[in-house]
Amino acid sequence: MTTDPWHTAAPRPYTTRQPERAAQDFDALFLAHYAEIYRLLYRIVGAREEAEDLAQEAFLRLHRSPHLWVAGEQHEHNVRAWLFRVATNLAYNALRHERRSQARQERLADNAAGNGAAPDPIEAALQMDARTTVRQALAALPARQGQLLVLRYAGLSYRELAVAVAVAPGSVGTLLARAETAFERAYRALVPAQGGEHEV
Amino acid sequence: MKCDTGLLRAYLDDALSETERGAVAGHLAGCASCQAELAMLQKRSVQVMTRLAILEPEAGEAPDPAAALARFYAGAPAQAASRPAPGRALWANLKRSYETMKQSLLTGWRKPVTIGATAVACLLILFSFAPVRQAAADFLGIFRVRKFAVIPIDAAHTRQLEELAQLADRGAFGQPTVVREPGEPQAVASAAEASALVGFPVRVPAALPEGALPRTFNVQSGPAAHFEMDRTTMQAVLDVTQIKGVTLPDVERIVIDLDVPWVVTQSYRRGASLWTISQLRSPQVDMPAGLDLTALGAAAFEYLGMPEADAQRLAQAIDWTSTVVIPLPTEEAEFREVTVDGVTGLLLEPRSSNPHRVVLWQRDDIVYTVEGVYTDARELLLVANALK
Numbered sequence: 001m002t003t004d005p006w007h008t009a010a011p012r013p014y015t016t017r018q019p020e021r022a023a024q025d026f027d028a029l030f031l032a033h034y035a036e037i038y039r040l041l042y043r044i045v046g047a048r049e050e051a052e053d054l055a056q057e058a059f060l061r062l063h064r065s066p067h068l069w070v071a072g073e074q075h076e077h078n079v080r081a082w083l084f085r086v087a088t089n090l091a092y093n094a095l096r097h098e099r100r101s102q103a104r105q106e107r108l109a110d111n112a113a114g115n116g117a118a119p120d121p122i123e124a125a126l127q128m129d130a131r132t133t134v135r136q137a138l139a140a141l142p143a144r145q146g147q148l149l150v151l152r153y154a155g156l157s158y159r160e161l162a163v164a165v166a167v168a169p170g171s172v173g174t175l176l177a178r179a180e181t182a183f184e185r186a187y188r189a190l191v192p193a194q195g196g197e198h199e200v
Numbered sequence: 201m202k203c204d205t206g207l208l209r210a211y212l213d214d215a216l217s218e219t220e221r222g223a224v225a226g227h228l229a230g231c232a233s234c235q236a237e238l239a240m241l242q243k244r245s246v247q248v249m250t251r252l253a254i255l256e257p258e259a260g261e262a263p264d265p266a267a268a269l270a271r272f273y274a275g276a277p278a279q280a281a282s283r284p285a286p287g288r289a290l291w292a293n294l295k296r297s298y299e300t301m302k303q304s305l306l307t308g309w310r311k312p313v314t315i316g317a318t319a320v321a322c323l324l325i326l327f328s329f330a331p332v333r334q335a336a337a338d339f340l341g342i343f344r345v346r347k348f349a350v351i352p353i354d355a356a357h358t359r360q361l362e363e364l365a366q367l368a369d370r371g372a373f374g375q376p377t378v379v380r381e382p383g384e385p386q387a388v389a390s391a392a393e394a395s396a397l398v399g400f401p402v403r404v405p406a407a408l409p410e411g412a413l414p415r416t417f418n419v420q421s422g423p424a425a426h427f428e429m430d431r432t433t434m435q436a437v438l439d440v441t442q443i444k445g446v447t448l449p450d451v452e453r454i455v456i457d458l459d460v461p462w463v464v465t466q467s468y469r470r471g472a473s474l475w476t477i478s479q480l481r482s483p484q485v486d487m488p489a490g491l492d493l494t495a496l497g498a499a500a501f502e503y504l505g506m507p508e509a510d511a512q513r514l515a516q517a518i519d520w521t522s523t524v525v526i527p528l529p530t531e532e533a534e535f536r537e538v539t540v541d542g543v544t545g546l547l548l549e550p551r552s553s554n555p556h557r558v559v560l561w562q563r564d565d566i567v568y569t570v571e572g573v574y575t576d577a578r579e580l581l582l583v584a585n586a587l588k
Contacts, residue, residue, distance in 0.1 A: 174206030
């Protein structure tokens with residue numbers, strides 16, 4: 001975490017002279033990025049209410065860091081990566097705290113049963129099972145690998161990924177390849193029944 | 201180049217510079233083991249992405265960003281489980297229709313006295329006003345009008361309009377010169393102070409919905425712009441829009457000057473509810489003589505999907521010197537005439553659960569809008585009618 005572009009960038013003071021403009025800037029960022037941040041969080045934590053709470057928290061942090069967004073467009077690229085990083089960190093922290101919690105499992109079950117996507121209870125159970133397996137495989141990885149995969153899946157560019165997980169842009173490819181290998185291994189360890197596929 | 205898994209992985213995602221990309225491609229051509237590794241990396245990447253796809257929330261599960269924003273300001277606890285999931289991005293939809301409306305309102309069109317005519321906007325110049333629109337985007341509405349008329353347009357024509365606007369945004373029809381940038385908002389302490397700055401009597405509501413508190417009170421000077429379009433470009437616009445039956449004025453260039461004066465904005469808040477009152481004198485738009493506005497209007501209505509006969513009839517019924525025409529996407533919003541502030545105004549409301557609505561009217565040469573978020577029509581009109 002030695003290279004943090006937000007801490008090295010000259011912070012633009014939040015001028016009270018133009019609070020209205022600043023509020024509009026923030027609202028615009030919120031509306032532009034909320035949906036993708038929510039989806040990212042949902043993928044990680046798997047529960048709607050929790051994803052919403054974490055999204056609120058991520059934007060609260062953004063709101064408290066006006067130097068990131070008051071300045072305007074030149075920061076937009078970084079703001080997105082910053083939001084993704086904050087959101088993934090929040091989600092992984094939440095997972096760590098709740099990993100052994102029974103409440104989480106119940107909520108996941110409620111969520112799978114209540115989302116209406118799979119009216120057939122057997123189908124719903126399978127669906128939940130598959131989701132749980134993927135999350136368990138992600139959780140088995142070192143945090144940075146898991147984050148990298150989820151963020152890449154969310155559509156971040158390599159440049160954004162580098163910022164979001166605080167690594168050099170040139171090493172993203174290497175880290176991503178490693179993370180994918182590790183994920184496949186972890187996933188297969190959880191689903192031994194799927195024989196016949198060779199380690200690739 | 202040596203064999204390098206990281207480079208190959210980035211090559212797969214097209215995340216390399218041109219030079220690196222060329223080097224990897226060159227190396228790949230002669231290295232069988234890297235070819236095999238690339239194929240393996242690709243297969244695994246697809247596999248991982250496929251597995252992760254199952255984590256995607258269902259379409260209906262995503263909360264509405266506007267509601268989330270309101271919750272953010274309200275600092276309210278989550279009630280996600282009980283809230284019905286909106287089927288689509290409601291905010292985005294209303295925002296879009298509001299932007300469309302705003303664009304149309306900005307497109308004042310007429311000499312000394314103004315018309316804001318979306319109709320004409322679609323046709324010609326005003327979509328080219330991107331920088332001006334940009335400059336003016338901070339205002340709630342910029343127009344000089346005596347009346348408002350609404351043209352309902354369907355989704356397909358809404359898209360068509362947006363595509364045209366994008367074309368103009370990219371400068372396809374020329375670029376206006378910004379003569380004066382809009383000023384920064386200045387906070388004022390009272391209506392008297394605001395009035396002294398802007399040169400017209402600024403009004404404040406004598407009553408507010410229960411619990412509403414003042415939030416901001418600002419004045420801001422608007423932009424001025426100069427725009428010229430030559431005959432070739434005018435014809436190009438007509439060609440792009442496939443508008444026929446319009447005679448271009450017999451001039452080599454059309455010159456338009458737009459001047460947006462002061463805008464006064466007050467806002468009031470109660471939890472997530474927000475009311476914003478804007479008051480402004482209409483912008484000055486100078487247009488050349490010789491344009492057949494009725495014909496342009498009719499052509500524009502046709503462009504927006506109206507049958508020819510209806511378009512002709514409506515264009516003739518409209519007094520183009522004083523009417524703002526608002527294209528309203530019917531899927532997203534509906535409108536009705538209301539009595540407000542002693543005159544006839546227009547209330548635009550979303551069809552969906554989008555929390556935004558707006559009432560607009562004109563009185564004594566001042567255009568008023570009151571925009572509400574998380575409020576109902578009754579409260580919105582209460583604020584509008586309380587202006588003193």
